Structure formats: structure tokens, C-alpha cells
Amino acid sequence: MPQLEIVDLKANYGAHTVLERINLSVEKGEIVSLIGPSGSGKSTLLRVLMGLLPPISGQVRIDGQALDYNDRAQLRRIRSQMAIVFQQYNLFQNMTVLDNVTVAPIKVKGRARKQVEDYAVQLLEKVGMGAKLASYPDQLSGGQQQRVAIARALALQPSIVLLDEVTAALDPELVTEVLDTVRLLAADGMTMFIVSHEMGFVREVSSKVVFMDAGHVVETGDPRQVFDQPREARTREFVGKILRH
Amino acid sequence: MLGQTWGQIADELPRFFSHYNLIFFAKALGTTFALSAIGCIVGFTLGFVLAAVRMTTRPAARPLRIAATVFIELFRRIPFLVTLMLVFFVFQALKADLSMFSVALISVCVIATAFIAEIVRSGLESVHQNQWDAALTLNFSYLQTLRLVIVPQAWKIILPPVFGFFVLFIKDTALASQIGVIELAFAGKTMNNKGFSATLVYGTVLALYFMLSYPLARFGKYLETRLAPTRNR
Numbered sequence: 001m002p003q004l005e006i007v008d009l010k011a012n013y014g015a016h017t018v019l020e021r022i023n024l025s026v027e028k029g030e031i032v033s034l035i036g037p038s039g040s041g042k043s044t045l046l047r048v049l050m051g052l053l054p055p056i057s058g059q060v061r062i063d064g065q066a067l068d069y070n071d072r073a074q075l076r077r078i079r080s081q082m083a084i085v086f087q088q089y090n091l092f093q094n095m096t097v098l099d100n101v102t103v104a105p106i107k108v109k110g111r112a113r114k115q116v117e118d119y120a121v122q123l124l125e126k127v128g129m130g131a132k133l134a135s136y137p138d139q140l141s142g143g144q145q146q147r148v149a150i151a152r153a154l155a156l157q158p159s160i161v162l163l164d165e166v167t168a169a170l171d172p173e174l175v176t177e178v179l180d181t182v183r184l185l186a187a188d189g190m191t192m193f194i195v196s197h198e199m200g201f202v203r204e205v206s207s208k209v210v211f212m213d214a215g216h217v218v219e220t221g222d223p224r225q226v227f228d229q230p231r232e233a234r235t236r237e238f239v240g241k242i243l244r245h
Numbered sequence: 246m247l248g249q250t251w252g253q254i255a256d257e258l259p260r261f262f263s264h265y266n267l268i269f270f271a272k273a274l275g276t277t278f279a280l281s282a283i284g285c286i287v288g289f290t291l292g293f294v295l296a297a298v299r300m301t302t303r304p305a306a307r308p309l310r311i312a313a314t315v316f317i318e319l320f321r322r323i324p325f326l327v328t329l330m331l332v333f334f335v336f337q338a339l340k341a342d343l344s345m346f347s348v349a350l351i352s353v354c355v356i357a358t359a360f361i362a363e364i365v366r367s368g369l370e371s372v373h374q375n376q377w378d379a380a381l382t383l384n385f386s387y388l389q390t391l392r393l394v395i396v397p398q399a400w401k402i403i404l405p406p407v408f409g410f411f412v413l414f415i416k417d418t419a420l421a422s423q424i425g426v427i428e429l430a431f432a433g434k435t436m437n438n439k440g441f442s443a444t445l446v447y448g449t450v451l452a453l454y455f456m457l458s459y460p461l462a463r464f465g466k467y468l469e470t471r472l473a474p475t476r477n478r
Contacts (some may be wrong), residue, residue: 050382090379094397103393104383122340156383 003028011060033194033202036212042195046162051075083153085164089145091137098133101152123151143174162193211235273432280418288357298364320359349421368403400472408465
């Protein structure tokens, strides 16, 4: 049974349809990359999965169970299984690095502070931020903030992690450090959705690539197939353009 | 002419600062202080509650949200004197036997709540939407989001105008004299009517208002540095 299944999903911003007939099936441990031009609905799909934008119709199933995005209790359950890392990091500006990572497990999950802090320090060391526990977000570079944001997402021990253009806001030299962190997670066997414009990276880490355009899934396949032998003309056009760069 | 005035004031001083007059002024100061302090505390507390209610998006909270919006929009637009009269006559119509002080107190609380709710709302809204999104995706409740993330970041926007409002507000409590509450402005008028020189009387009233509002402004500054530290500057 797929860990996550998206069936005929539709979402609107006001009267404007931004996602339509989205069908996708993800097995546990798969790394799914969403690629496509800006405005194609990649980030929106992640926002819908997290319940930040409720779908108009269709279904999202986790472990075979359909989710009701209008049910607050279910929404909480979804969010306890999925974690998102945002393009702009979205770290809490009033908290230190350590507090950013520990606040949700302590205050939301009610776990013991000592235990949570030990685990948070482990995570922060893993992403190379162990020396910055007492720093505030505005004292860190973009790459460092993004790595803290990844540690924060992992602190709740989610089964699925969504990465929304995590390198898009970074200077080119900071991109590598964040991508190295994501590679570490990929090696851990965590299920991931990655929205990215870093095509080399997508090709390297993904087990499945989804090409989206104008709110639709145009083509799904393994990286080699999508990049080297795209079936659809629109995919060929997009891949042809980006690979020329 | 000026010398004559100062001479007259000097002559009046012993009589002006008599035991009875000092008690009279102290009581008036106490009344102004009570109206201001209770108004500020109640206004700050309820203002926060109304701002939080106004910002909820839950469909079930819609009636509360509408009520909060109507309250805030209405009482921010009515002159304080009119609110005072309204409270006075509404309670009279209800045959509730309230003292003039209670009427003034309810009025100042209503006004302070409406104004502070709007200041707090604008402060809360100044915090970037991405902070709300992050809290939501980490499963924070609405109150946890406010308490742990939004309010701590909004202090630096909220505090300066709130304390600015408090200082204006202390002066506005003078309007309570219009319904016969013996506060500082009323005490000044009474002493002037008793024949004391206006310069002496209102000079004293001025000093007493300053005594109330200056420490408050200092306290506001202190809170700003305590609650809204600016890092990396």
C-alpha cells in the first residue's frame, strides 16, 4: 500500500484553479521531486498537503486512510505526520536556534524538555549547526537558517518531509551546504517531497520526478526517463530549456 | 503687575496648602489615578482579548468576531464625553444605582479597550504571515501561536503607541468632571471657585498630572527595552 496517495486533487486560490486532477502515489522511503516552471502549482501542492490551503475536491490518503482537511483533529494528525521546510525558512525570530527546534515537541507534544533538547542537539549537530544553539535567526546566514529549519522539521519525527524550494532564497555558495543536509536525510530512508530548481540535485537524489505545468501533472517517471527520454512534448520543451543552461 | 501676581500667590500659599486642601487634592489625585490605572489595566487586558478574537479565522467564532469588531469600531469613533453620557443614561434607564465614579470607570474602560484593541491588532498583524504558517504546520493552537510566537514579536510595535495612548488617556479622564466626579480637573475648578489664584491652582494641577504620566512613560520605555530587545544592531 502506498504511504501517500493523492487522488484527483483540485485546489483554488479564490476563483482561480491552481491545481487540477492531481494523481500521485508515493511509497515509503521514496524521494519525489516536483519540477516545472514557476506558477505550475508545485509549492501549492505542498501547501495543500499541509492543510495551509484546503483542497476543493479529491482525496489525500495516508497509509490508505482518506483525510478530511475540514476536520481540525484530522488536520492536526496530518501535520504530526508531515513536516514542511519553507523557502524562506520561517524560523521563529524571537527564539534561539535550540528553542526553534524544541518548542513544538515540548509545547505541542508535551514531551520532557531534557529528552527533547538532547535529541534537538543531535539533529542540529547532524545538520552542522551544533555550535549555534544560542544564536537567533537574524544572526545566521540563509544557509544556516535553512539547516535549522530542516532540524526543526525533523524534531517532530515526521514520516514525510516536504521541502519547498529550500535553496531558492540562498546565495549560490550556500546552496551546497543545504543540499548536503538533504542528501543526509535521503540516505536515512525518509519519504520526501522536494520542490526544487536544482536539476542536477533532483536527478541525483530522486526516486521519482513529477513534472507539473499550469496546475496539472504532465509526466511522472524516474529521473532518467523524465530528463533523458521525456514522453510529453511539454516536458521535452521544459527539460530542453533548463538543460541548455 | 507680574510682581503683584507672584506676591498674591505667595500670600495664598499657606492657606492653599492647608491640611484640608491637601487631603482634597490627594483624594482627587487618587481618583484620577484610579480611573487611569484601572482604565489602562482593563483596557490592555480586554484590548488584547478583543484583538485576538477579531483575528480568529474559525467559522464558529464568527459571531464573537463581529461583536468585537462592532465594539471596537463604534467606541473608537464616539467622543469620550458622549460615551460617558451614554453609560450614565443607560445605567439610569436600567435603574442601576451606580456612583458617578463607577460610571466614569466603566466609560474609561470601554474607551481604553476599544483603542488598545486596535493598536494590538495592528501590532499582531505586523508579524509576517510566514510565522503564522510555521506555527500552524507545527500544530500550535491559536493561543500558543499568539503567546509563543506572535505577541513576543509584536511588542515592539504595540508598546510605543499603547503608552502614547495611556498618556493621552490620563488627560482625558478629566472629562469625568463633567458628570461630577471629583478628579484633578474638577478639584482645580473647585479651588479656583473658592477664590484661589488660577495660576496657583492650575499650576498645582499641572504638576500632579505630570507626576502621574511621567513615571508611566518611563515605565513604557523600560518595558520596551525589556520585552522588545533589538538584536544585531
